[in-house]
Amino acid sequence: xxxxxxxxxxxxxxxxxxxxxxxxxxxxxxxxxxxxxxxxxxxxxxxxxxxxxxxxxxxxxxxxxxxxxxxxxxxxxxxxxxxxxxxxxxxxxxxxxxxxxxxxxxxxxxxxxxxxxxxxxxxxxxxxxxxxxxxxxxxxxxxxxxxxxxxxxxxxxxxxxxxxxxxxxxxxxxxxxxxxxxxxxxxxxxxxxxxxxxxxxxxxxxxxxxxxxxxxxxxxxxxxxxxxxxxxxxxxxxxxxxxxxxxxxxxxxxxxxxxxxxxxxxxxxxxxxxxxxxxxxxxxx
Numbered sequence: 001x002x003x004x005x006x007x008x009x010x011x012x013x014x015x016x017x018x019x020x021x022x023x024x025x026x027x028x029x030x031x032x033x034x035x036x037x038x039x040x041x042x043x044x045x046x047x048x049x050x051x052x053x054x055x056x057x058x059x060x061x062x063x064x065x066x067x068x069x070x071x072x073x074x075x076x077x078x079x080x081x082x083x084x085x086x087x088x089x090x091x092x093x094x095x096x097x098x099x100x101x102x103x104x105x106x107x108x109x110x111x112x113x114x115x116x117x118x119x120x121x122x123x124x125x126x127x128x129x130x131x132x133x134x135x136x137x138x139x140x141x142x143x144x145x146x147x148x149x150x151x152x153x154x155x156x157x158x159x160x161x162x163x164x165x166x167x168x169x170x171x172x173x174x175x176x177x178x179x180x181x182x183x184x185x186x187x188x189x190x191x192x193x194x195x196x197x198x199x200x201x202x203x204x205x206x207x208x209x210x211x212x213x214x215x216x217x218x219x220x221x222x223x224x225x226x227x228x229x230x231x232x233x234x235x236x237x238x239x240x241x242x243x244x245x246x247x248x249x250x251x252x253x254x255x256x257x258x259x260x261x262x263x264x265x266x267x268x269x270x271x272x273x274x275x276x277x278x279x280x281x282x283x284x285x
Contacts, residue, residue, distance in 0.1 A: 033257070040250040047246055062251035066238070070248075072255050074227060075234030080259070081144065082230055083212045086151040090159050090208050091201055093152065098163035099189050103175070113164065119157040125217060127154065132221045142224050150218055155208040166200040167193060202267045213260045231256045 039047055041058045066072055100106075101113045119127075131150045132141065140146030170193065178188045194201070216232045223229055229237070235256050242248055 036250050036253055036257075039247055040254045042247050044245060044247055059247065062247045063255070065245075065248050066252040066255060070234070070238040070242070070252055071226070072231070072234065072238070072252060075229055075231040076255065076259070078144075078227075078229060078234075079213055079231040082148060082151065083209055085148045086155065086212045087205055087208050089148065089152040090155045091204060094156055094159035094204065095163055095194060095197065095201070096189065097156075098160045099167055099193050101160070101164045102167035102170075104185075113160075116157045116160050120161070124154060128218050128221060131218070135222060141222055142228065144228060147219065147222055147228075150222065151212050151215065154218075155204075155211060159204045159208065162200050162204060163197060166197050170196055206264055206267050209260060209263050 038053065038055065040062055041060070042050060042055045043057070043059050046055060046057075097116075101109060128150075131153065135141040135146045135150065140149070174192050174196070175188055178192050183191060213230075214232060215230070216236070219230050219233045223233070226237075235252055238252050239249055
């Protein structure tokens with residue numbers, strides 16, 4: 001009985017310590033976001049004076065100024081277009097390539113797969129230089145399609161590696177059942193492989209969405225037209241012209257991080273789903 005109580009006491013203390021540690025880490029990560037949100041509702045006169053967590057006079061005009069004066073509407077639309085196009089392109093291309101590497105037999109399969117793996121060893125800034133040179137030579141520099149193609153290229157290697165590992169563990173019985181129902185390779189990829197890979201695809205969507213949304217260096221090198229600039233480059237230009245108006249800058253930063261946070265919150269539940277969630281064979285084929 002005494003040993004049982006000691007074990008319960010030790011287990012409770014251990015769980016309490018872990019929870020306190022995780023809570024402190026969460027507070028450390030979330031506090032800068034809260035402070036940025038708080039400052040976006042303050043005026044320039046009170047941002048360095050008012051120490052309250054929630055300032056009494058909430059100033060909503062900072063967001064109006066950032067949206068209109070900072071041209072954040074155009075920048076936000078550009079980032080949404082770039083992120084959606086790149087993520088859709090990466091999911092389609094990487095899933096097709098990973099399925100081929102995992103399930104098809106063709107000459108040079110291992111060689112080409114290891115080439116994609118080796119590409120992960122190249123630092124991203126190092127790959128930007130040849131991409132920019134190539135886009136200039138083929139006339140796609142300072143264009144939406146050129147930037148989208150470059151960002152798809154940046155995210156392919158990691159996505160193919162993740163999905164190929166996932167497809168290697170996929171039960172072959174499901175493919176056999178789909179073939180009996182009359183499905184070809186593409187229908188098996190669409191109705192069996194992709195639904196099974198939804199947890200992996202969710203990781204790829206979140207990872208590449210963050211990469212595209214926060215990307216700055218390639219946009220700085222490739223895009224010169226202000227109408228084509230993504231949100232991160234627009235934030236830099238806006239900060240340079242409003243370097244003293246901190247509340248308006250904070251409002252612009254809140255606008256820039258809100259969409260990607262919503263994407264993460266919407267997609268995180270799919271990561272923990274089981275391997276066979278959402279499989280559709282037979283009738284849908």
